[in-house]
Amino acid sequence: MPEKSFFQKVYEVVAQIPEGKVSTYGAIAKYISSANASRMVGWALNKADTLEVPAHRVVNRIGMLSGKYHFDGLTLMQQLLENEGVRVIDNQVQDFENVFWDPSKELI
DNA sequence: GAATTGACGTTCT
DNA sequence: AAGAACGCCAATT
Secondary structure (H helix, E strand, O other): OOHHHHHHHHHHHHHHHOOOOOOEEEHHHHHEEEEEEEHHHHHHHHOOOOOOHHHEEEOOOOOOOOHHHHHOOOHHHHHHHHHHOOOEOOOOEEHHHHHHHOOOOOOO
């Protein structure tokens, strides 16, 4: 087995984000490659469309649902988060610090 | 096969 | 303080 690719690591981390919590592209990217390869995280999630990856739990650093346009509906991402207990108003996560899930701290 | 792009973030000017 | 440029890895054209 070759080493896990960047994408595969992204899937692992994102898949472990607990309900009611969200993470950021930068945090995940930094946790994986120790560099701000945040764009690749977005790419990975774009390809992860078919996979069972909670891409809706990943937002940008300001807690904004920047990738909501990649979901079926314009409010699907927001609805998914609200369904998990995350308050989202106008494509922005409320209490972002409170629901922020840092892989480098929470994940082993 | 080379150039461009892509759900972002940091750094330089 | 605000805006522009660069960096990261992989995929698409």
